[in-house]
Amino acid sequence: MAIEVRIPTILRTYTDGAKQVEGTGSTLAELLTDLESRHGGLRERLVDDGGLRRFVNVYLNDEDVRFLSGLDTPVKDGDTVTVLPAVAGGA
Amino acid sequence: MLTISRELRDKIVAHARRDHPDEACGVIAGPAGRDRPERFIAMTNAERSPTFYRFDSTEQFKVWQQMDDNDEEPVVIYHSHTATEAYPSRTDISYASEPQAHYVLVSTRDEQETEFRSYRIVDGQVSEEPVTVAE
Numbered sequence: 155m156a157i158e159v160r161i162p163t164i165l166r167t168y169t170d171g172a173k174q175v176e177g178t179g180s181t182l183a184e185l186l187t188d189l190e191s192r193h194g195g196l197r198e199r200l201v202d203d204g205g206l207r208r209f210v211n212v213y214l215n216d217e218d219v220r221f222l223s224g225l226d227t228p229v230k231d232g233d234t235v236t237v238l239p240a241v242a243g244g245a
Numbered sequence: 246m247l248t249i250s251r252e253l254r255d256k257i258v259a260h261a262r263r264d265h266p267d268e269a270c271g272v273i274a275g276p277a278g279r280d281r282p283e284r285f286i287a288m289t290n291a292e293r294s295p296t297f298y299r300f301d302s303t304e305q306f307k308v309w310q311q312m313d314d315n316d317e318e319p320v321v322i323y324h325s326h327t328a329t330e331a332y333p334s335r336t337d338i339s340y341a342s343e344p345q346a347h348y349v350l351v352s353t354r355d356e357q358e359t360e361f362r363s364y365r366i367v368d369g370q371v372s373e374e375p376v377t378v379a380e
Contacts, residue, residue: 163345219304220302239342243336244295
């Protein structure tokens with residue numbers, strides 16, 4: 155078993171078009187590092203020096219990880235992580 | 246070109262008027278790949294601000310799941326500007342991440358007239374497109 159990660163259209167260039175990929179790790183940060191080893195460039199689109207980028211939402215199962223522990227959020231086999239681009243803007 | 250029914254256009258305008266002076270935002274879903282806006286979903290502006298909008302992330306998750314389950318996609322993503330023209334701001338452009346979507350902007354700065362315009366935003370490039378309102 156692994157952790158299932160759902161990738162939005164705009165980031166599928168990093169996954170050869172795949173809508174869903176799998177990874178391992180005990181925290182979200184570790185999972186992203188693991189994904190980076192097979193899908194180079196993906197991590198940088200999600201994370202910067204300060205943590206998760208403002209432009210993206212990352213969910214563990216159905217909860218925004220910002221309301222959990224961000225990159226330190228524990229993950230385990232059987233979990234689903236969903237990445238969605240934030241929909242935002244301003245005048 | 247965006248083709249939209251009068252009923253859906255009116256719903257966007259009504260939402261924008263209702264939330265004025267805060268920015269209103271939402272989505273119209275439609276069958277994937279058909280470019281046909283059908284299902285109107287008003288979203289909560291988590292910022293509740295006259296100058297910024299952001300979909301509430303938990304609500305967005307649910308709505309995006311539903312669209313996925315229904316084999317739909319966001320055909321229209323709309324928001325309002327309440328004191329400026331209906332043209333994408335720099336922030337709007339930097340956040341735009343649905344290249345297949347019509348980004349609809351309405352301006353409620355005038356009490357009587359509501360500007361209603363549509364754009365494609367791809368890789369930071371904005372192109373305005375004509376809007377056809379179908380009866």
